[in-house]
Amino acid sequence: MKFKIDTKEKIVVFCPEEDALDANLSAQFITTITNLPELNGRNLILDLNLVQTADPSGLQAIFTVYQHMYDNQLSCAITGLNNALTQHLKAEAPEILNITPTMAEAIDLVMMEELERELLDGLE
Template structure:
């Protein structure tokens, strides 16, 4: 599987460089993202600009890594996903709210959620 990782202070951007996400690639995606050093302390952005198609297991893999971040008390967002896959993913996993057209919007979204968490912790 081809991908690039860009690590920032509070965000990891995972850029998938594949056009198809099938059953074989799905396991690789979950493992690759799960093995990113420091991810358990950072928000995640999945940049899926190259992805043209995904089967059911591919969609589940995207949801799995997205949901895992929220289980850790962090945020995740999906950026640059084509219209067809955005619709399919949103219908299959309606709890995935952070699907946006650009990486910039994804960064804004996860940073806003991070800020809201900080405010909530400060008020307790």
């Protein structure tokens, strides 16, 4: 799987350079992201602007990575989706995904969740 990553202080932006996220790539997608050393302690933004289609296993891979982040007390946001992918993801689980139309909004969202976690940890 070809991809680009952009590492910032508290965020890793992962951008697959594939036009389809299907059964052939879904396991590699999960493994690649969850084993990124740059992701250690950082939130994730999935920039899917080059992905045009995703089959059920591809959609499940997105959910798996997303859940992995929250299981590790980190945030995840998805941006760059075309209309078809947005509809598929929202149909599957509209209440749990952070889907944003722009990268700036994705960054704001994960940073707000990061701040919220820091504040809640400070209260305990």
